[in-house]
Structures are given as C-alpha cells and as structure tokens.
Amino acid sequence: MIRSSRIILLFLVLCSLNCQGSPPTSNAIESMTKEATEEGLVSITSDARPPLTNVSISPVLQPKESIPPQFTYILRNRQGKVCARVSLGVEYVVRENKKKYYFNINPSLTRATGYCGVSESLLSLDFDGGNLQFVFKKEGSFSYVNTIKGHLKPAPPCKNCKNKTYIGVMDHEKLFKATNGLSFKCNTETTLILADFFRVKLVPLQIQAFDLNNGAFGKEVExxxxxxxxxxxxxxxxxxxxxxxxxxxxxxxxxxxxxxxxxxx
Known part of the structure; x- marks a missing residue:
C-alpha cells in the first residue's frame, strides 16, 4: 500500500512538471522583440517631468488668451533612437456663442506617443480631454507635416452651455517643409485653422522628424x-x-x- 502511494505521488509530481512547461528561450524572446520592432510602434519620452496621474481632468476653457508654456517632446523607436522632436507651446482657440475661448496644453499633464516609420511617422500629444497629432512624411530629399489633427473635449465654459467636443484637421498639406536632416523653426506665432470654430496656435515652433543627428535638432530652416x-x-x-x-x-x-x-x- 505504501509502495503504491509512493508511485502515485511520483506520477503526480511528473505530471505537474510537464504541465508547467519550460520558460521561453532566448531565441523566442529575440523573435518576439523583432516582431514588435518591425511594427514600428514606440513608447515615448520627453524631458524629465512628473508622471501622469490616473485622475481625469477635463480641459477648462479660459475667456482670455495667455502665452502657452513651451516644452520639447521627443519620440523614440524601440532601439531608443529619436525619430521626431518638437519644441513648441500649444494653444487651442474655440468659438462658441460668438465668443472665443482658449486652452493651453500643460506639458506636465501631456505625454507624447506615436510610431516611427521609414517614410512616415506620427507624433501625438495626448492629454485628458484631447490631443494634437502630427503626421510626418518623407519624400525624396524633403520632409514635412502632411496632416495635423486636433481634438478637444473641455468642460462647459458656462452654466447653460452644453458639453461639446471640438474636432478639426488639416490634411494633404506640406507644412513646415525642410531638407532632410534640417529642422523647421518659426518664432512668429503660427495659427492653423482646423475647422471654422476650431484653431490651434503654435508659439514658438521648432520641429523635425527623420535624420536627427544624436537626437538633436539639425540646422534651422527659417x-x-x-x-x-x-x-x-x-x-x-x-x-x-x-x-x-x-x-x-x-x-x-x-x-x-x-x-x-x-x-x-
């Protein structure tokens, strides 16, 4: 009886080991990493700043205009190489009931996401209640921004105002065009009309995607x-x-x- 119990116990142990299986080999890990890299998806980083919290904060529209804080947003591929770099301050301008309202993007509550490609990259500045997306294109010896999309869902600006989402896009454009390896810079206010009631101001602006030497901006195109x-x-x-x-x-x-x-x- 004791011998039978020992045999049964040994059998159960062997079954348990087979069910658990072996951990993935280094070749399998490398294969998975390669597949993820080929997708072009990236995680992002900018300069050091406080981590985002899980508390949802709706954008609050302001009745008066103010200078938006400037920040440098960086997008890296999975190898850590910078594929896009943008330095700017962002102000949304909306028109509601024949009045203008303003919202400045807060860098400490904004994260940069997107993907890096050979001839196309996307940089999205995401925050609670909205985002601003730049689609970069590389064409021959030049690169430019092909599409800019804006999305903003603010808290109602007044007691009797309803919740409203503002969406706008500029597509099939050749904005901020520069020779590969150079950055586009503009200290003058740049206003982009995304929709009749929705605009975005970029003050000041320096932008570059593709061919960044050591992750730094190239020579400036004025x-x-x-x-x-x-x-x-x-x-x-x-x-x-x-x-x-x-x-x-x-x-x-x-x-x-x-x-x-x-x-x-």
Missing part, C-alpha cells in the same frame, strides 16, 4: 514670417539711408550750381 520680420526693418533702414543720401547729394548739387551762377554775375 519660416517666411520670421524672415520678413527680420528683413523688413533692414529694408526700411536701407531705404531711409538712401533717401537721406539722395537728399544730401541734391542739396550739395543745388548749392554748387548756385555758387557757379554768382561767379558769372
């Missing part, structure tokens, strides 16, 4: 607005200097002719 702001004072100064020079030369010429006339008399 936007036309900044170029005009820088060149117009120079042009006006040159025109003013030319007018003064012409006036001086005219005065000297007239004076010289008058002197010659007096000598003849």
């Amino acid at each position: 936007c036309w607005a900044d170029y005009n702001r820088r060149m117009i004072p120079i042009i006006l100064g040159a025109v003013a200097a030319a007018v003064c020079l012409i006036a001086i030369l005219t005065y000297l010429l007239v004076r010289e002719r008058r002197g010659q006339g007096y000598e003849q008399l």
